[in-house]
Amino acid sequence: MADPSKDVKKLSMILESEEWRVEKAIERGTIRRVRTSFPGFVYYRTVREFAGFERGTLIVPSHGLLLRGFPKIERALLLEPALRSRFGEVGKVIVEEKMNGHNVRVFELDGEVYAATRGGLICPYTTHKLRNMFEDELKQFFEDYPGTVVCGEFVGKENPYVSREYPEARDVGFFVFDVRDPSGRFWSYEEKLKVDEYGLERVRCFGEFEVSEVEEIHRIVRELDREGREGIVIKDPDRKLPPLKYTTHSAHVEEIEWAFRFAFDLGRDFVLTRTIREGFQSFEWCEKDRELKRRGAEIGRAIVEGLRRAVEQVVEEGEAYEEIPLTFESREWFERYEDFVKRVTGGTHSLKIIEEKEDGTVRAVLRKRYFGTGDKVSRILEEGVL
Amino acid sequence: MADPSKDVKKLSMILESEEWRVEKAIERGTIRRVRTSFPGFVYYRTVREFAGFERGTLIVPSHGLLLRGFPKIERALLLEPALRSRFGEVGKVIVEEKMNGHNVRVFELDGEVYAATRGGLICPYTTHKLRNMFEDELKQFFEDYPGTVVCGEFVGKENPYVSREYPEARDVGFFVFDVRDPSGRFWSYEEKLKVDEYGLERVRCFGEFEVSEVEEIHRIVRELDREGREGIVIKDPDRKLPPLKYTTHSAHVEEIEWAFRFAFDLGRDFVLTRTIREGFQSFEWCEKDRELKRRGAEIGRAIVEGLRRAVEQVVEEGEAYEEIPLTFESREWFERYEDFVKRVTGGTHSLKIIEEKEDGTVRAVLRKRYFGTGDKVSRILEEGVL
Numbered sequence: 094m095a096d097p098s099k100d101v102k103k104l105s106m107i108l109e110s111e112e113w114r115v116e117k118a119i120e121r122g123t124i125r126r127v128r129t130s131f132p133g134f135v136y137y138r139t140v141r142e143f144a145g146f147e148r149g150t151l152i153v154p155s156h157g158l159l160l161r162g163f164p165k166i167e168r169a170l171l172l173e174p175a176l177r178s179r180f181g182e183v184g185k186v187i188v189e190e191k192m193n194g195h196n197v198r199v200f201e202l203d204g205e206v207y208a209a210t211r212g213g214l215i216c217p218y219t220t221h222k223l224r225n226m227f228e229d230e231l232k233q234f235f236e237d238y239p240g241t242v243v244c245g246e247f248v249g250k251e252n253p254y255v256s257r258e259y260p261e262a263r264d265v266g267f268f269v270f271d272v273r274d275p276s277g278r279f280w281s282y283e284e285k286l287k288v289d290e291y292g293l294e295r296v297r298c299f300g301e302f303e304v305s306e307v308e309e310i311h312r313i314v315r316e317l318d319r320e321g322r323e324g325i326v327i328k329d330p331d332r333k334l335p336p337l338k339y340t341t342h343s344a345h346v347e348e349i350e351w352a353f354r355f356a357f358d359l360g361r362d363f364v365l366t367r368t369i370r371e372g373f374q375s376f377e378w379c380e381k382d383r384e385l386k387r388r389g390a391e392i393g394r395a396i397v398e399g400l401r402r403a404v405e406q407v408v409e410e411g412e413a414y415e416e417i418p419l420t421f422e423s424r425e426w427f428e429r430y431e432d433f434v435k436r437v438t439g440g441t442h443s444l445k446i447i448e449e450k451e452d453g454t455v456r457a458v459l460r461k462r463y464f465g466t467g468d469k470v471s472r473i474l475e476e477g478v479l
Numbered sequence: 480m481a482d483p484s485k486d487v488k489k490l491s492m493i494l495e496s497e498e499w500r501v502e503k504a505i506e507r508g509t510i511r512r513v514r515t516s517f518p519g520f521v522y523y524r525t526v527r528e529f530a531g532f533e534r535g536t537l538i539v540p541s542h543g544l545l546l547r548g549f550p551k552i553e554r555a556l557l558l559e560p561a562l563r564s565r566f567g568e569v570g571k572v573i574v575e576e577k578m579n580g581h582n583v584r585v586f587e588l589d590g591e592v593y594a595a596t597r598g599g600l601i602c603p604y605t606t607h608k609l610r611n612m613f614e615d616e617l618k619q620f621f622e623d624y625p626g627t628v629v630c631g632e633f634v635g636k637e638n639p640y641v642s643r644e645y646p647e648a649r650d651v652g653f654f655v656f657d658v659r660d661p662s663g664r665f666w667s668y669e670e671k672l673k674v675d676e677y678g679l680e681r682v683r684c685f686g687e688f689e690v691s692e693v694e695e696i697h698r699i700v701r702e703l704d705r706e707g708r709e710g711i712v713i714k715d716p717d718r719k720l721p722p723l724k725y726t727t728h729s730a731h732v733e734e735i736e737w738a739f740r741f742a743f744d745l746g747r748d749f750v751l752t753r754t755i756r757e758g759f760q761s762f763e764w765c766e767k768d769r770e771l772k773r774r775g776a777e778i779g780r781a782i783v784e785g786l787r788r789a790v791e792q793v794v795e796e797g798e799a800y801e802e803i804p805l806t807f808e809s810r811e812w813f814e815r816y817e818d819f820v821k822r823v824t825g826g827t828h829s830l831k832i833i834e835e836k837e838d839g840t841v842r843a844v845l846r847k848r849y850f851g852t853g854d855k856v857s858r859i860l861e862e863g864v865l
Contacts, residue, residue: 364750400761
């Protein structure tokens, strides 16, 4: 086992922060120690901003590795003023697709590829799947650009974080949207194209636009909406100004329904923010009666159906949950992930094996339970009051 | 001016609580000192539960008067289990209308009638209007039943708290729903009928029902819904068990639209709770596709229209607000209320005179501003992001 006081020294050097600050942050739980299971190395992650480093920063003291947290991307509620005020001076923007999965930072350590979640945890499932899909490609890339971080969206119906089907992704997929230098600098759009040469996939780019081409960009959003896709990210071509995201009606509706299925766990902020996005989109698109009515009807349907599904699930099964199918190449990877899920969720999520094939493949299902909703709906069903 | 240490002694006696506890509560702001303007007497109110007394308890130390806070009425989300678990042993319930106004407790002090809000403030407007409508009736009642408290709903389109038209109320109205003894005991339904003899009005009673007559009660709710009215309160005929309230779809929809007009001030909890009520009502009524769709469409329309109105108001007028017309019998009452509004809202609400008639009548308008919504919508309109 590593000597914790040694770790503090190293953390202090890596984060360029006094030792007592690091110690305090560990005490307060701002910096947390995590032990991986493959192989057993120790790392630290920040669960809040610390010393100028974003939440989700991951540090491996034994290797001097620093993986900066991925900055939160601000959301545009009205595209026209947002484009003007954010990118007015640059004049041009790159519009890329925002896919609906989870943000993953891929890095190399001791010649192996690892995937970190937004929160700074090394996820064995994501790592496993990434190695399956792109191990050689990533290793080659890191050989040529050591110390860089490949940032992308991990998507697909077998994504335990956000399960959504993508025709281009089969069960899971990984689409690069950024590369970051060891210094923390993001690569420009031009530089980023290099990942294509390594056989990695990139999120779709819809092209470069003038800041004034708002209508063009809205057209892309409407098209994505019709296809049931999430939205766009708008970037400075040089990737110097912070990007903006903007999402579709269908994404909002989908999230609202989901939020109401687990209303007592997610509710509040979640619901309000999604509906507010709808209001501003409707306003910017100058919607008249018919469109307003359609938009409203779809939001309302999502709310009522989400709630009905919640109640019916608790009536029929006694708890509120969702299930996501996962496939592992081997029993070993399954167990690593099972151990991870147990530690991270404290047992509210659990894995069950559905099938073990002869070639070692394990088909499993992850059950994510929402106890708040389960308990409260049960109580209401029994006593009629909350 | 009263001697504060004397007040503490008296408060301590009235609330049957040690002096140091009362002092602490005053320090912490749990018990607050208020000065009325008509005539200038001093009272205290509790803004949280204290020593077993409900929030909104009002004490006038100089007169030894104690006005208990009105207990929060629990909400039924599913009528059938709620009736069974709450009133199963009693077997019978009284169903009264729940009107949409503000809860007022009327009491007598030095031969004058005063009206207290839920929060324990003596509201000059409510007091003024009540005296206009029922001064003699109330005085007679208090003469016969000294120390009692007459609890009722103050409603109407000229209600500054909740402005809703009621055909039976003209501009404002007051409908008794409870009478409380000095001891805190609520009068039974039978006893309460006495207020009729004094010429006071009572909220509508739909009759006495068996706990098992759930379908009958639902029918009343549906009828109220069609009329755009708020809902019902279900009571133990002896008024010993705590009552339950249950509200209509149209009330939820109306509140949702209103909440979204001022989304950044009210939002969050407000929206979630209203929509959750809809989900359970729909479930209990076993709604099928067509009804579900209609319910959803109405909720969605309320959300989208509420938001649109918010944005449009800020675009056109630079702030988010609502206005309520108020009429005063004299300049004096207007000024008392204006002073009250200034003190209580710190200036976010303000009064403007529209007309002063020859007979002294003052027609005014109360503007209630929602700064959170005004500021945030303005920012989004300018910068596109929040």
